[in-house]
Amino acid sequence: MRVTEAFRAAFGADPRTVWHAPGRVNLIGEHTDYNDGFVLPFAVPWGVTAAVSPRADGVVRLLSLQAEGGPVTRGRLGDTQGWERYAAGVLAILGDRVRGADIAVDGDVPQGAGLSSSAALEVSVGSAVNEVYDLGLTPMEIALIGQKAENDFVGMPCGIMDQAASALSKEGHALFLDCRSLASRNVPLDLAADGLEILIIDTRAHHELADGEYAKRRAECESAARTLGVAALRDVTDLADALGRLSGNERKRTMHVVTENHRVEAVIGLLRAGRAAEIGALLNASHLSLRDQFEVTVPELDVAAEAAVRGGARGARMTGGGFGGSVIALTATERVEAVQRSVTAAYAEKGWQEPRYLRATPAQGARKLA
């Protein structure tokens, strides 16, 4: 393995363990996780592989095969920058339980596509450190530590979806997660049996505002919940009544979150009934709600989703936080090329760089490789 060789070359010994953790796409349930709602992501075949050995001297050495230069040595975890912060953040959250570590990571998550390479990094490092220090953490606990690292250390107020998808997914399944109770279930997702697949369209758009806008949406949702006197928007049971008591952005955000939770449940019901092709309409509805009510799409996402459907996809929606990243299109396998042609043509008309197309079936969550 490449990462093991790099570890040996940099640190002069074999790693004690090697773990792989994947990135994700979200089938449906967007901007619901931090509202205590429902999500249905699945792991993608790309991720981060972390080779780790413990050290007794408090030193942390970090090496990425994707970053320039050699390993960096860190006395203080707070001094880290860039990619290092995600790994260092996990160690910082674990505190005294981790005395030091040599860590080499190798990632192949397509960059900028919004497929959660950061969660893959946190969960791969967390899983490996859990093993070498015999911490006895469950996959969900590792996911929560990754989220906390991102919240407190990197300063991104994300929910639990990405890390949970990376830690808990099962090959051939989507992960249904109740983000309040943290109860989860692996839901069979064998689209190929219905002649279908998910085409990932990386719009190549990334807007620098993304993190600030994300925090703003989250704050608006929390403020709407306070106005309504509920713990979280998950608790809204009478949408019409709630909308009557809200105005402006709070009203729109609530409309999205409450209906999106319903859509997740509807998708699960259709999948269980063996009617995967019919979830397309719900994917479309989710996209429109994210565009018009939650206002996190950008023209590249809208054009890609519309062109995908025009090209014959059963449904398409942006996936992840928004403001760039990827669209997923539920497509009959025989129509994948027609869908791609349609999106490429729509992009060419706008004079935009051609999107990147990725094909993915649901992959396994975090696993030990060596």
Ligand code: GLA
């Ligand atoms: C980002 C966050 C997740 C989730 C999604 C939106 O990916 O990291 O926690 O909130 O956005 O659904």
